[in-house]
Amino acid sequence: MPSTPPSLRLVLASNSPRRRQLLTDLGLSYEIRLREVAEDYPAHLRRAEVAEYLAAHKAEAYRADLAPDEVLLTADTIVCLDDDVLNKPADEAEARAMLTRLQGRAHEVYTGVCLLGGDGQRTVFSDQTRVHFRPLSAAEIEFYVRTYQPLDKAGAYGAQDWIGMVAVTKLEGSYFNVMGLPVHRVWAELTRLGFRSE
Template identity: 85%
Template structure:
């Protein structure tokens, strides 16, 4: 595999503007490639297992279309309150309900990542961040949901949004993991593939 390392091309299989920005900020060159993938998971899975399962499941959907010199990066972020997985809300009402449950509590954010090369080499990992939310008023929650429409975000919030500035009092772990990509882990794995280099 060493002979192919310098020529690998990175494919980001994500529509998330936050993941795109994080890879760009790392100085990585990549192509975005998208396709619809079912995001359901077995109910027996818990916490990090869910994030890793979904990331790997997404990557498998791209396997057949990968060239030998390509590596696809897929990721999935979930919010866990106790053992309940809070995925993307279906509508404003569900977003308000999720944030009402999260306010005044501590929850965990897991992001699973899969790197799959066109030659079949696969790495799956996840990272965990504990997030502390202060108590919020119903008016604050409704303002955030109506103004920011966080329906594309696990747990119905983005740490980089207004609510992250006013509600998150402490983080234990990577802030970027909460944004959707544990970039410190991603960089390390891409280094092994020859894709992350100082220029």
């Protein structure tokens, strides 16, 4: 397959090792740029709206620095139980509380993605996956929190971790979306722009 045209360069604005690995596994070359961006959002937003807003909000922080031949990718993953957004826990106590709420129930994972071109073109979209958890004991939750320290993960868990193997009984939608990037949607948008695997 031919490589990406030299007229376009992909920039990933994410500190997530999982998103980096997924883009690498797609065979895409990219540069990483990082800066602190507040993850606040208007209270009236719900579910997918929150994820899309946060992804677009992150992208705006880089707009002025993008070269005309660059395309920036930002993303934000949230976990929703009913209408409550469970973002990254502040500490282990909050992680335990989140997992206690999630155990034995189904919840939704939304990942919002923003592709912002240096030419000002912007595409924002999201993907949804429904995740079913079996009931978990307090000891299982404690083991996961202490061993895997899931403070950098929405909903206090990573589907690719131990808890994904023992707790997730069913997925409706993309597994990779739960990891933090709906790669099927991202690939479709990037190939539309002219990106190819190398």
